[in-house]
Amino acid sequence: MEQPEAVVAKNSVIDAVKPRKMTLNAGDPGYGSGAASGGSGLSGGVGGVETAPLLIPEQPDSELEQVRWRPLSKEELELAAGGPGWRKIRSRLVLLFWFLWLAMLGTSIAIIMKSPRPIAMPLQWWQKSLFYQLQPALFLDTQTDGPGGISVVCDHLGYLKSLGTGALILEGLFHKEVSPPELTVIDESVGTLPEIQHLVTESNKLGLKIVLDFCQLDLFGLGAQDAAGNHTDVPSDHSDTVQYALRFWLEQGIAGFSVCDTDAAYSEQVLMDWRLVINEFSTQDDERIVVVKQTGDVLPALNTSSSINTTLVEVVMRAILPPKPHVLSAQEVAAAIETHLxxxxxxxxxxxxxxxxASHDLQKLLLVLLMTLPGSPVVQYGEELTPTQNVTVKMDWSQWQVNGTSKVIKDQERARYSALALFHSLSRSRAREEALLSGSFTFLPFNTTGLLSAASSSSNSTLSPARVVSSPPILAFLRSWGCVHFLVLLNLGSTPHALDPAWAPSLPEGGVFVACTGMDRLGSTSLETLTVRPREAIVIKLFETGSYS
Known part of the structure; x- marks a missing residue:
């Protein structure tokens, strides 16, 4: 039989190995006595086992994050980046980048230096404007008592602005029968002073300038010219009265005045006095001007001394066709145009x-010429519509009254819309193209070998060469700015013409249609295959290879 001491020791070891069950009632006296009697000889005792933590405490999250996101050392970074060789690759890539950047910069500078990009000439408002010349008396309706004259013009300022108009030249505002006229009072049949003040205010809001026409007014009461065509000296009191009127209108916001070269105001002394008044109201952004209407072939000289540094006249208005009582023939129109070109x-x-x-079939051609010549075009009232002949038409800005059949009305409306489309196309092109605003002008003369008549080249044609040569020739000119050229072709003859490729070998061969009298040419074209129809005007924008637009 085993000894009691040995049995007790053996049971103690077994109890230590066995898993313990936690007693819910920790305050039971039997629990304490049983523990004391059974384990007094073990290391730590039963009480030490009970006080030891059952779970190992976890580390705080901050400590784990610190261990997890510990920054890499220099050696570890070099190892992650590929070692010392990666630094050489990076430096070579940086050098390659700067080398390519400098090469592109040098190439761009070379291209800019080689390209003939001219500097655009700064233009004043009157150099960029399309002038619209009208008489408010034309809008008077004698059959009704409603408003007319200046009020009607004011109501249609939006329409005038949509045409691309930059300035209005108002004619017939003053009494011609009174000598000298009272320039601060307008004709009561046309309107009143408050109405014209309202017109000036509304036009300035839309960016339209107003120019008053003094042409053919006896401003100084001098009467007719003498036999030599000269006026006597202007009395000082009359000159002061006119200068007072100029100041009055300039204070109202008038942008300038126009006179004829046959008026007494067109003299050195009078224009110098006017210049002093106008300069008082002129600013860099709002310059006031003097317009002279040239009535003859040559503008009379002012005989100004060389010591005068100021310009007395800003604009000279010239007529393309001579003022004849009869309708000019195609040959006369061609001769007049060629003389001016x-x-x-x-x-x-x-x-x-x-x-x-001019005849009706040449009106659109003249409009194309007017809008593409160097300088500022002046459009007379109704020229943007070019009504057809043999149809009674009354234009009242809001509607057209046509006497005739429905077919005539449809033809008239079609002609009206076609004319308006041509006018809008020319106006927009002139406003946005530097070549048409301030580009150089080159007249392109034609000879008999430079034209191939489509009628004479046809195998079925029976026209003689003499008849073909007698037809008015094609007139052409270039408006150029840099590498961009606008070619204007005018065929005033009654036969179509194809261009000989050798007539202007220096010109680019291709381009795009900008406008034509029929408004039926669109897209790109080639001069080698182009045929100009009778009484047709064409505007083509030519491009050189590799040029800019």
Missing amino acids: QTSRGDIWPSWTVGGK
């Missing part, structure tokens, strides 16, 4: 109006 321009800024009378 070959005449060199002077120092004074030119402004062009149609002037004389």
